[in-house]
Amino acid sequence: MGKKIAAFGEVMMRLQVPGYDLLSQAGTLVYSFSGTGVNVMSALARYGHDGYLVTRLPDNPLGDAAAANLRKLGVAQKFVVRGGSSIGMYFLENGFGARPSRVTYAHRLESSFNTAPDNVYDFAAIAGQLDAAHFCGITLAMNDSVRSQLLRFAEAVKARGGIVAFDCNYRPSLWGENGYGKAKPYYEKMLGLADIVMMNEKDAMHVLGMPAKAATREGQLEELIPEAASRYGIAAAAGTHRSVNGDNTHSLRGYLYKNGAFHYSDLLTFSVYDRIGAGDAYASGILHGELSGFAPERTVRYAAAAAMLAHTTTGDTPMASEREIERAMTQAAGDVER
Amino acid sequence: MGKKIAAFGEVMMRLQVPGYDLLSQAGTLVYSFSGTGVNVMSALARYGHDGYLVTRLPDNPLGDAAAANLRKLGVAQKFVVRGGSSIGMYFLENGFGARPSRVTYAHRLESSFNTAPDNVYDFAAIAGQLDAAHFCGITLAMNDSVRSQLLRFAEAVKARGGIVAFDCNYRPSLWGENGYGKAKPYYEKMLGLADIVMMNEKDAMHVLGMPAKAATREGQLEELIPEAASRYGIAAAAGTHRSVNGDNTHSLRGYLYKNGAFHYSDLLTFSVYDRIGAGDAYASGILHGELSGFAPERTVRYAAAAAMLAHTTTGDTPMASEREIERAMTQAAGDVER
Amino acid sequence: MGKKIAAFGEVMMRLQVPGYDLLSQAGTLVYSFSGTGVNVMSALARYGHDGYLVTRLPDNPLGDAAAANLRKLGVAQKFVVRGGSSIGMYFLENGFGARPSRVTYAHRLESSFNTAPDNVYDFAAIAGQLDAAHFCGITLAMNDSVRSQLLRFAEAVKARGGIVAFDCNYRPSLWGENGYGKAKPYYEKMLGLADIVMMNEKDAMHVLGMPAKAATREGQLEELIPEAASRYGIAAAAGTHRSVNGDNTHSLRGYLYKNGAFHYSDLLTFSVYDRIGAGDAYASGILHGELSGFAPERTVRYAAAAAMLAHTTTGDTPMASEREIERAMTQAAGDVER
Amino acid sequence: MGKKIAAFGEVMMRLQVPGYDLLSQAGTLVYSFSGTGVNVMSALARYGHDGYLVTRLPDNPLGDAAAANLRKLGVAQKFVVRGGSSIGMYFLENGFGARPSRVTYAHRLESSFNTAPDNVYDFAAIAGQLDAAHFCGITLAMNDSVRSQLLRFAEAVKARGGIVAFDCNYRPSLWGENGYGKAKPYYEKMLGLADIVMMNEKDAMHVLGMPAKAATREGQLEELIPEAASRYGIAAAAGTHRSVNGDNTHSLRGYLYKNGAFHYSDLLTFSVYDRIGAGDAYASGILHGELSGFAPERTVRYAAAAAMLAHTTTGDTPMASEREIERAMTQAAGDVER
Amino acid sequence: MGKKIAAFGEVMMRLQVPGYDLLSQAGTLVYSFSGTGVNVMSALARYGHDGYLVTRLPDNPLGDAAAANLRKLGVAQKFVVRGGSSIGMYFLENGFGARPSRVTYAHRLESSFNTAPDNVYDFAAIAGQLDAAHFCGITLAMNDSVRSQLLRFAEAVKARGGIVAFDCNYRPSLWGENGYGKAKPYYEKMLGLADIVMMNEKDAMHVLGMPAKAATREGQLEELIPEAASRYGIAAAAGTHRSVNGDNTHSLRGYLYKNGAFHYSDLLTFSVYDRIGAGDAYASGILHGELSGFAPERTVRYAAAAAMLAHTTTGDTPMASEREIERAMTQAAGDVER
Amino acid sequence: MGKKIAAFGEVMMRLQVPGYDLLSQAGTLVYSFSGTGVNVMSALARYGHDGYLVTRLPDNPLGDAAAANLRKLGVAQKFVVRGGSSIGMYFLENGFGARPSRVTYAHRLESSFNTAPDNVYDFAAIAGQLDAAHFCGITLAMNDSVRSQLLRFAEAVKARGGIVAFDCNYRPSLWGENGYGKAKPYYEKMLGLADIVMMNEKDAMHVLGMPAKAATREGQLEELIPEAASRYGIAAAAGTHRSVNGDNTHSLRGYLYKNGAFHYSDLLTFSVYDRIGAGDAYASGILHGELSGFAPERTVRYAAAAAMLAHTTTGDTPMASEREIERAMTQAAGDVER
Numbered sequence A, B, C, D, E, F: 001m002g003k004k005i006a007a008f009g010e011v012m013m014r015l016q017v018p019g020y021d022l023l024s025q026a027g028t029l030v031y032s033f034s035g036t037g038v039n040v041m042s043a044l045a046r047y048g049h050d051g052y053l054v055t056r057l058p059d060n061p062l063g064d065a066a067a068a069n070l071r072k073l074g075v076a077q078k079f080v081v082r083g084g085s086s087i088g089m090y091f092l093e094n095g096f097g098a099r100p101s102r103v104t105y106a107h108r109l110e111s112s113f114n115t116a117p118d119n120v121y122d123f124a125a126i127a128g129q130l131d132a133a134h135f136c137g138i139t140l141a142m143n144d145s146v147r148s149q150l151l152r153f154a155e156a157v158k159a160r161g162g163i164v165a166f167d168c169n170y171r172p173s174l175w176g177e178n179g180y181g182k183a184k185p186y187y188e189k190m191l192g193l194a195d196i197v198m199m200n201e202k203d204a205m206h207v208l209g210m211p212a213k214a215a216t217r218e219g220q221l222e223e224l225i226p227e228a229a230s231r232y233g234i235a236a237a238a239g240t241h242r243s244v245n246g247d248n249t250h251s252l253r254g255y256l257y258k259n260g261a262f263h264y265s266d267l268l269t270f271s272v273y274d275r276i277g278a279g280d281a282y283a284s285g286i287l288h289g290e291l292s293g294f295a296p297e298r299t300v301r302y303a304a305a306a307a308m309l310a311h312t313t314t315g316d317t318p319m320a321s322e323r324e325i326e327r328a329m330t331q332a333a334g335d336v337e338r
Helices: A036-046 A059-071 A121-129 A143-159 A179-193 A201-206 A217-232 A278-292 A296-310 A322-330 B036-048 B061-073 B123-127 B144-159 B179-193 B199-205 B219-231 B278-292 B295-308 B322-330 C036-048 C061-072 C123-127 C144-159 C179-193 C202-206 C215-231 C278-292 C296-310 C323-328 D036-046 D060-074 D123-127 D144-160 D179-193 D201-207 D217-232 D278-292 D296-309 D322-328 E037-045 E061-072 E123-127 E143-158 E180-195 E201-207 E216-233 E280-290 E296-312 E320-329 F038-047 F061-072 F121-125 F144-159 F179-193 F199-209 F217-232 F278-292 F297-311 F322-330
Strands: A003-010 A012-016 A030-034 A051-059 A080-082 A087-094 A102-106 A132-136 A164-166 A195-199 A237-246 A247-260 A261-264 A268-271 B003-009 B012-018 B028-034 B051-058 B080-082 B088-093 B102-106 B132-136 B163-167 B197-199 B236-244 B249-258 B261-264 B268-271 C003-007 C010-016 C028-034 C050-057 C080-082 C088-093 C104-108 C133-136 C163-167 C196-198 C236-244 C248-260 C261-264 C266-272 D004-008 D012-016 D028-034 D048-057 D078-084 D088-093 D102-106 D132-136 D165-168 D197-198 D237-245 D250-256 D261-264 D268-271 E005-006 E011-018 E027-032 E050-057 E081-082 E087-094 E102-106 E132-136 E165-169 E196-200 E238-245 E249-258 E259-264 E266-273 F002-008 F011-018 F028-034 F050-057 F081-084 F086-095 F103-105 F130-138 F161-168 F195-196 F236-244 F249-258 F261-266 F266-270
Touching: A003 A036, A003 A143, A003 C163, A003 D132, A030 A036, A030 A059, A030 D296, A036 A132, A051 A059, A051 C196, A059 A080, A059 B123, A059 D144, A059 E087, A059 E102, A080 A322, A102 C278, A121 A143, A121 C261, A132 A143, A143 A179, A143 E132, A164 A278, A179 A217, A179 F266, A195 A278, A195 E296, A201 A217, A201 E050, A217 A237, A217 A247, A217 C123, A217 F297, A237 A278, A237 A296, A237 C196, A237 F061, A247 A278, A247 A296, A247 D197, A247 D201, A261 D217, A261 E216, A268 F081, A278 A296, A296 A322, A322 E180, B003 B036, B028 B061, B028 D028, B028 F050, B036 B051, B036 B132, B051 B061, B061 B080, B061 C088, B061 C104, B061 D060, B061 D078, B080 D004, B080 D201, B080 E180, B088 C061, B102 C061, B123 B144, B123 C261, B123 D237, B132 B144, B132 B278, B132 E102, B144 B163, B144 B179, B144 C123, B144 C278, B144 F121, B179 B199, B179 E216, B197 B278, B197 E196, B219 B249, B261 E005, B261 E037, B268 B295, B278 B295, B295 B322, B295 F002, B322 D012, C003 C036, C003 C144, C010 E196, C028 C061, C036 C050, C036 C133, C036 C278, C050 C061, C050 F249, C061 C080, C123 C144, C133 C144, C144 C163, C144 C179, C144 D060, C144 F236, C163 C179, C179 C202, C179 C215, C179 E249, C179 F050, C196 C278, C202 E280, C215 E296, C236 F297, C248 C296, C261 C296, C261 D060, C261 E238, C266 C296, C266 D123, C278 D028, C296 C323, C296 E249, C296 F217, C323 D144, C323 E180, D028 D036, D028 D060, D028 D088, D028 D278, D036 D048, D036 D132, D036 D278, D060 F086, D060 F103, D088 F038, D102 F061, D123 D144, D132 D278, D144 D165, D144 D179, D179 D201, D197 F081, D201 D217, D217 D237, D217 D250, D217 F217, D237 D296, D250 D296, D250 E027, D250 F322, D261 D296, D268 E238, D278 D296, E005 E037, E011 F002, E027 E061, E027 E143, E037 E050, E050 E061, E061 F061, E123 E143, E132 E143, E132 E280, E143 E165, E143 E180, E165 E180, E180 E201, E180 E216, E201 E216, E238 E280, E238 E296, E249 E280, E249 E296, E266 E296, E266 F002, E266 F261, E280 E296, E296 E320, F002 F038, F002 F144, F028 F061, F038 F050, F038 F130, F038 F278, F050 F061, F130 F278, F179 F199, F195 F278, F199 F217, F217 F236, F217 F249, F236 F278, F236 F297, F249 F278, F249 F297, F261 F297, F278 F297
Parallel strands: A003 A051, A003 A132, A012 A087, A051 A080, A132 A164, A164 A195, A195 A237, B003 B051, B003 B132, B012 B088, B051 B080, B132 B163, B163 B197, B197 B236, C003 C050, C003 C133, C010 C088, C050 C080, C133 C163, C163 C196, C196 C236, D004 D048, D004 D132, D012 D088, D048 D078, D132 D165, D165 D197, D197 D237, E005 E050, E005 E132, E011 E087, E050 E081, E132 E165, E165 E196, E196 E238, F002 F050, F002 F130, F011 F086, F050 F081, F130 F161, F161 F195, F195 F236
Antiparallel strands: A012 A030, A030 E027, A087 A102, A237 A247, A247 A261, A247 A268, B012 B028, B028 C028, B088 B102, B236 B249, B249 B261, B249 B268, C010 C028, C088 C104, C236 C248, C248 C261, C248 C266, D012 D028, D028 F028, D088 D102, D237 D250, D250 D261, D250 D268, E011 E027, E087 E102, E238 E249, E249 E259, E249 E266, F011 F028, F086 F103, F236 F249, F249 F261, F249 F266
16 A cells, blocks of 8 residues: 655756757757656556655746646645746766766756745644655755754654655765754754665765775775664665766665665666766665665666666656566566567 | 468558657658558569569559559459458658657458458469468457458468468457467467467467467577477578667568577667568578578578568668668678769 | 636647648657647636546557646546557648648557447446536547436436536538537537537538528528527537638637527637637636626627637637636737736 | 640759748758659649650759659659759749749759760650650750750750740740840740740730830730731640739739630639649649640630649649649648548 | 957857747756846957957856857957856746746856956056947946946056947846945946947936937937936937837837937837847947947847847857848848859 | 868768668668768867868759758858758668678768869868868769869968878779779878878788888888878878777777887777767867877877777767867776766
């Protein structure tokens, strides 16, 4: 039976140059609407849960377009408020081989979400209708008002016995100079509230300032995650290690730390079509496993397969069904299905 | 000098989602018209033969569009009749890497071909104008009326001294439950009529129910094909073994069994752009070799190169010219031609 | 406060040739999902009601795409069931000036909706959750099973005190030879159940066989509608008269007959971009006015303005908001809004 | 029963900027293959005749593309030869309202047709298989070699009892300075050979240097055409008068002069989508009427309706079927057909 | 001989939904870069002047794309500075008939231009290289810093003997509540500096608060413009009156007041393809006439024809050449040019 | 500080079939304007130099489009003259895997550049404004008039102390039969004038007829280049060795021979998106290094990285900035940049 879960976060308009042209060469853009919260809620809705978004959209044709596309993705809009006149945007130029993809953010500060009045969401009422809520470190990086809203919502969920999930998702460019120092107190508050945390050893070392003895990232992970889980009372921690290979493929291994034990997926190596949002697919898989009571081994393999498939579809938002993920957990790539 | 050959079969409208979007994400489709008979006749026309299609197209704009596109492909329409109002369709979503392509068939039962009245084709008159005719196991799977038409046409060709070619092309999803049992009598009739047969060890084992001692597919092939050829009086049998590799490439080796000897192409490994219809390209190569009196070694190498190139062009229908196939038989991939 | 209303009907896949090419010239199609029920429910959802669709969609990528696009249009899917493998389709070639648009239907008989098992919808339970339900004469033309489902659903709604709306929408090509005679008994049953009916003098004369003395369509309307309303106990009857002008414009006047009086909109003359679905926009306006308790004069003007605007947007489904319709009721076309 | 008719002329590649962009704004082009001969043969094939083209196409991918598209248009290629490496081209920028469309020709001199060796066509053999042949004044403007080929072909047809049709189609930009003087002797030769001629009073006055007393074009037409017909022994002369109206519509009236009498179509006024090739549609209609033995009144009305419809479809080549033309001869523009 | 002229103003990214879809229906956008300064400088460059833009573009791929496209439009970038990270944007949904076009602005406050440091432009040095400069009331509406920059630049040009042109272009939505009152002092300063002013009677009445006795806009214009010209020392004032007609056409008449006399263009009525930027085309025509010493009657007719043609091309920026404008001054719409 | 450099050469219109369709399958083309001179000047402009083109463009919409696109690429047009009516073109069909890309040239002989009158360029005046000029062997292959212009320009630059750069770029298909013999005298003249030469051992062996003892291309290079440099007085010679690998990657190593020593880049292996123009990117890198006084090791590594990146962007013209090239010199392919 599906659970009721909400995400708090901004809706971004993704404006992508088609094919491999640069923005200075092309004349058209493909647009869609995403964001960590959108991506995770859409995936969970696809897996059978009720996924709500708590956000603010502009009251104009841009907001109408965002709302229509979120509906298409299966995201419930009962808790979406309308107001303001702007939406965060990013422009994406696809890389090819030796040329990396480029993301250019535009106009995040003016967005309806980031300029929402403090009392615009009724967090207590919302929390009362939920089994769980999902938060992301990107939202923490926005401004004081948004940070305060996020924390109040997380506290309200916690107070009503809901599960709090938090994805560290630290983005250096958003926090600016001395970012780790600025971010640490907010991250610590959220880790203290969170039951399920998406993180890896880099978050522990850089944001939380935990020293590591091990030299490899694998060693650092096994050294630091149990310590962080213990320090902040985290029931389940999960994340991935990714390598970008020379031949247009990536390799990825997921981990889930729970009840004192690490569980790993296989190392998956796969061709990459659209890399953005794959981390949200992994998080969605972990949340689905945890909300549905999967065994940890199954959860981590499900999440890794979901992340792998998210690299093969268009857009930030995961599109694979539960059936497709399960098939990918067991089969090699095959011939056309007909 | 080119031969006169006809194929009996359905024209399908292929509706392909462009790029790598899913049908639930996209808003446009690219359409073309194909079918085993279309593909083989178009390729043979490109190699210098007269390729006719014997089929029924709807008498409406869908039929007009099919007819215009078949003309473009070089398929002669002297034996095409018009009537009914519908055409078989399939939707194609391109896979990427770990995500396989998906084919969704629509509306095959209502098609003008599958609902053609029994007397709509004058098989005797048609057969009298041909050197050869080509049939496909997909057509056998449709319904009793179509099966009966197919067999009557094959018999008429045989009776007038024409060459009968038959591609087993067994599709489990079309025959449904207990499919092998249902299919066997029709396949046996066609094998009894056919001079040239496209098949491999799986057809022998599953459709014809022939037991194999060998453990590998290569062994089974060499064990069963001579037996089948002998049992049904087949002059030439041919087919391929395909492997789907992890890195977006396929490997393919063709065989031709004739006069008691097996002839093989090299194992070709190549990147795949559009996999559908590649089997028809192989069949076209075998037919061209046989109709033109090639030595068997050349025929099998020609057919394998034609199949390889068919993976590199858009659409189901092979587009390579004889000159391009011959170059591919001898050269590695090269730099741009200018 | 919005009402809860459901429509019973088929979802159609519209496959439109872009621009002014013919199907035999083009190579791409633009697709969307519509149907009378879809159009009316989407419009009512846009006006603030809860609009549900009661239908059956295939359990494959075609069904997934339909479901996603219906969500985007705001149509609630609580009562949508999945099963079967096919969806009704129509191809649209845009006309230009002296060349009329062409619609080619495909594969309606095989559709999941038209082949739904009898017990697949729980009409009693659905009716219990509704204020109103909407039915269409196109659905009546399908087959006995669908006709029987439609009537059972209408009776269930009526039995629970809900409002029954019926759009006569007689399509000669669907009923075939002696269509009026075949259709009449079903239409009479539905008119007997319906509170709100979309019809005009032609339905009265041809389907119901009512003789008219008046020579003009305006006279026939005023003569026959009151008689039909009285005979079948219809609370409100509404419809339009349309003229196609020589200069790419249409003229349209709406009527609403209620409580013994006729109410008319102005005669609106406007340029036409996409004509299909405009009748559904008119019906939606009438339903919205009736469900919301508008005065009849306002209802008919609202419905006519909604119909006019539906000619100016892409696709079958009306896209105008209540605010836009109200502005169109009072203003002439203006300069760009910025 | 259809007739066998061939056209002698160049195949042009039309490269059109989509929408209303200029060549300096856009980045894509839509291409097709046309030419007076292509257009007339395609239309006659659609009306049930066998339409052949006598031309030379390059032996490279441009020639392959032209051949495939001519097949699609129904033009028979038995008499097409391959050689040379180039094809005539023109770029089309669509005008809008006050801004006229622009055509920019490129590279006509180098084309395979215009550089064909003298003996490349076997005109005697070709003429022996034809009922009629069609020629165009544009071809006369190319160079001495092509002019000589044209005349030899026309003489061969005439010698074998075939009908010779000639469209004056005088293009000032192709003949350059003192064009009328240069053109006159060739036009006179062709008029002497031709049975059916497309011309109007301007051709008579400017190319043939015939003085006119009347002041209006209608008067000049009735004054000069009988004189020209008599002087050159023309059995049937036909043409149109066109007016470009201010509101994006054109008005057109066709005439046919035969057996000493003028026959006129109605004055047709219609919206214009693609104007190029409409003259060829008119010529096709006249030829069809003459080849099929229509009464002159029907022929001229058929040709005018065919010309009108050719303004409503994409590309230079007429796309209307005989049934559509006949409906347009009798009906006003109507609502969508479904 | 061309003059050197610069415009001070923001570059806007125009993001247009193709065709007639709404932003909530479509998935692609066509983008271009414009702005009043861009449009006027591009047109003047096309007429033979050196047109510079003084602005600030972001130092990222958005700025690179703007710079490349401005180069394409012929705008000289010697005085463009790079810095900041954002660019003003607007989304355009094309209206059709009764449905007006919609413009949605996004993110203007954060733009590199509107956040430029005060000392980023060396106005004295720039002014020293110019014959004239162009300013727009839209820029005045931005913020105090930009207003101060604009005025300093205008003063620097004036001080060095350059011509100052000012387009009132009052936009109510940009000035907000009590906008006229806020705007008046800045407009008065600019009118005091300006030699050539684009304005009409509405600017005089609303922004400048001048009372009018006449009842018609024509009367008000002739009453107020001479008074304003006299009060602020304006050498030449010019503008247009526009009417939006019911049939997708607009009517426009231009005026030029100079040396105490009014000069008018004919009333031009024309079909509209892209209305945005047409006012800038008119201003460009006036500036070209004034900079080139045209007689006032020719200037106003040139400007009106330029404005008319700007409605027929894609994008905000005028694309017509001097030759095309001159032909449009004398000819009716004609047939295709070839 | 940037240098002033001009290239003498033809502008080509590139007409590319989108995706992987053949010209006979598709209906649209993507066009751009390039040429060796365009590519090298655009790259040098991007690196901070003033890059001029000396060429002749048609005085029609094709020329306008070329001029606008060259401006967009940053190529200065002070020395571009307008006249004639045609432009060189090539059609590009993208290969895939085993199917090579195809280039079909069209209409080069008629182009405005190749038919330019002898006195149309004032080479003396142009040379006086330059630090360097760039020439290409493709231009030498055109006709006597163009060859004579090229040599006169090179001599004028040399006479005024400018640097002469020459890219051998021998194209067999352009020189025809006995091409090496025809080309040799012109190549020898240019090598005598040139300071910087793009060449490799094949040019030395085939065009210059120098015999080689070494068996490998690496050995031949080290044997012949010093000899050629000495014989013709070449200060710097540079070029690449390329291998086309089986897996859609190419490998490339650059060399620079200067002051008696060879300098090599690493062997770079990379995925290829658009191969055409990569040689020009390499030449641009060499010229930039030489003009800017880089150490030879840095120059050759810069040029090789520039060539590698040119394979990853759309179109013939290199699009990478100096910053991007420098990053590619030091880093492996990375994750998305955001």
